[in-house]
Amino acid sequence: MASKRKETDVVGSSNDKKKKGTPNEIGIILSNKSEKTRYNKLLNRQIQLNRYPNSHVLDALGIEDNVMTLIGNIGWNDFVGQTHYTYETSTREFLSTICFDMDRENVTDPKHTVSFSLCNIEYCMSLPEFCDKMGFASTGLIHVSHSGDTRPQNYDQNEFWLKISGRDHFVSKSAKASMIHNPVFRYVHRVMSCTIFGRPETGTVRSDELFILWAMINKCPVNTGYCLLNHLAYVAAQPKGKMVAGGLITFIAWKMGSVFPIEESYIEGNYAIDLDFCKNMHMVRDLDGKSKNFQLLISKEASILLPNPSRTDITNVENWLYYNIAPQVP
Numbered sequence: 001m002a003s004k005r006k007e008t009d010v011v012g013s014s015n016d017k018k019k020k021g022t023p024n025e026i027g028i029i030l031s032n033k034s035e036k037t038r039y040n041k042l043l044n045r046q047i048q049l050n051r052y053p054n055s056h057v058l059d060a061l062g063i064e065d066n067v068m069t070l071i072g073n074i075g076w077n078d079f080v081g082q083t084h085y086t087y088e089t090s091t092r093e094f095l096s097t098i099c100f101d102m103d104r105e106n107v108t109d110p111k112h113t114v115s116f117s118l119c120n121i122e123y124c125m126s127l128p129e130f131c132d133k134m135g136f137a138s139t140g141l142i143h144v145s146h147s148g149d150t151r152p153q154n155y156d157q158n159e160f161w162l163k164i165s166g167r168d169h170f171v172s173k174s175a176k177a178s179m180i181h182n183p184v185f186r187y188v189h190r191v192m193s194c195t196i197f198g199r200p201e202t203g204t205v206r207s208d209e210l211f212i213l214w215a216m217i218n219k220c221p222v223n224t225g226y227c228l229l230n231h232l233a234y235v236a237a238q239p240k241g242k243m244v245a246g247g248l249i250t251f252i253a254w255k256m257g258s259v260f261p262i263e264e265s266y267i268e269g270n271y272a273i274d275l276d277f278c279k280n281m282h283m284v285r286d287l288d289g290k291s292k293n294f295q296l297l298i299s300k301e302a303s304i305l306l307p308n309p310s311r312t313d314i315t316n317v318e319n320w321l322y323y324n325i326a327p328q329v330p
Contacts, residue, residue: 019120027261028093029120038236039096045240047091047267050247051194052083054272058187060291061284062307066184066314070216071191075137079224079251080195085266086246090258093117094249100233114229118249118258131225134255140221151211152220160214166321175205178282181322183296183306184314185213186283190273196224197231198244202281217314247271298322 058064097117103110112127161170165179193202284294294306
């Protein structure tokens with residue numbers, strides 16, 4: 001039986017208010033025609049679970065310390081370092097009501113705001129206020145202007161892509177996650193593609209994911225709140241497709257102090273980026289059938305056996321690419 005969420009006290013602000021009206025069939029109050037229209041469209045879309053790091057897999061592959069260090073470098077320990085279950089009611093309510101108003105005119109000091117509903121309480125706040133409630137840094141990339149984004153000048157996506165894949169030009173549509181050599185980077189990419197940029201197909205590398213991976217390595221501030229809200233607003237606006245957002249919304253609800261109905265259980269399923277997931281994404285092959293010895297799949301020209309911390313430790317830049325070694329066999 002699925003465990004049930006414990007009740008907590010609601011922690012709100014002066015801008016938070018209880019919604020008035022008649023709850024629908026799953027207990028959600030929709031205030032206007034726009035929310036009702038979006039809700040009806042969302043009913044036709046399937047909810048897919050977010051997936052999170054699995055300590056058993058990380059230990060088996062010998063990459064746990066590196067993966068958790070990268071996640072911690074930008075303050076994601078609570079956000080993706082632990083599992084957040086998906087609840088149908090909160091997922092549909094949040095996506096039906098989210099409005100992320102991005103100030104694209106004021107480049108130097110943008111006034112981004114967000115509003116959404118959870119547990120029939122309407123929240124409205126600025127981006128810095130949202131970041132503060134979530135425990136995210138308010139610095140880093142917070143604005144994409146008409147002329148481009150404001151990422152650090154020392155970040156060059158082509159140069160970084162070359163360093164981790166051996167390929168000299170990054171094109172998001174054709175950049176495959178399997179092109180990344182080091183298993184730490186490949187696993188962290190999957191964490192992002194299953195959480196903050198959650199989507200049904202995780203085989204390609206988005207430009208946002210590549211940048212954040214670079215930021216993790218270089219301990220560069222990232223405005224996670226902006227990235228999160230931008231993604232959730234995008235998911236909510238799509239006319240079709242699976243919604244990979246429930247765990248993210250649960251995290252927001254937890255940080256906001258929202259009280260889920262005590263009788264509602266989370267959606268059951270696999271929430272882990274486990275060994276089967278790693279095998280299916282062609283990251284590793286189980287050599288002994290006992291999940292103790294693995295071969296990292298890179299190319300016919302190069303591969304290494306796992307666990308192998310001395311060759312996967314990302315603090316050694318020589319471990320970012322494996323073209324210089326012959327394929328290892330058991």
